Amino acid sequence: MEGPLTAVPGAGSRLRGSRCADCAVAAYPADPACPRCGGPAEPVVLSGTGTLWTWTVQRYAPKSPPYVPPAAGFTPFTVGYVELPEGVRVLAVLDVRPEDAEIGMPVSVTAGDGVPRAAGAAV
CATH class of the missing domain: 2.40.50.840 (OB fold (Dihydrolipoamide Acetyltransferase, E2P))
Structure with a gap:
């Protein structure tokens, strides 16, 4: 997973976080695991x-x-x-x-x- 401030195509200078694939909790900075349930998280532009x-x-x-x-x-x-x-x-x-x-x-x-x-x- 790339760092939280990594440029994302089309994202400009927006922050990059993550969202849990199981419980939909968002986190910043981006993390490969959910802070709530421990499930897998996907990168998102916040x-x-x-x-x-x-x-x-x-x-x-x-x-x-x-x-x-x-x-x-x-x-x-x-x-x-x-x-x-x-x-x-x-x-x-x-x-x-x-x-x-x-x-x-x-x-x-x-x-x-x-x-x-x-x-x-x-x-």
């Missing part, structure tokens, strides 16, 4: 939009290594869980200012450089 489930501001630089601080230094950023229609909650860096973040707001989700990214979606 929805590109969801709702912001919760969020916070990361005010401290992650531990290094593996984090490599940028030349300009660390800048706090917003992170949150986005709930997709498949029932999966994905942790993503939010391209939303903290004062604009609101639980339940619609967001779009894309595969980023190693981590999912979410931005406010047009309503």
Whole structure:
């Protein structure tokens, strides 16, 4: 099975997860086995939009290594869980200012450089 951020033809930069062939539970990242029943799971392309489930501001630089601080230094950023229609909650860096973040707001989700990214979606 390919990695969860692997490009899928026609999927653009959407996240890749898996869905159980037996009980239909979706998972992210993709896994060959179902987290609920242990049955076989097939790769799926997940929805590109969801709702912001919760969020916070990361005010401290992650531990290094593996984090490599940028030349300009660390800048706090917003992170949150986005709930997709498949029932999966994905942790993503939010391209939303903290004062604009609101639980339940619609967001779009894309595969980023190693981590999912979410931005406010047009309503």
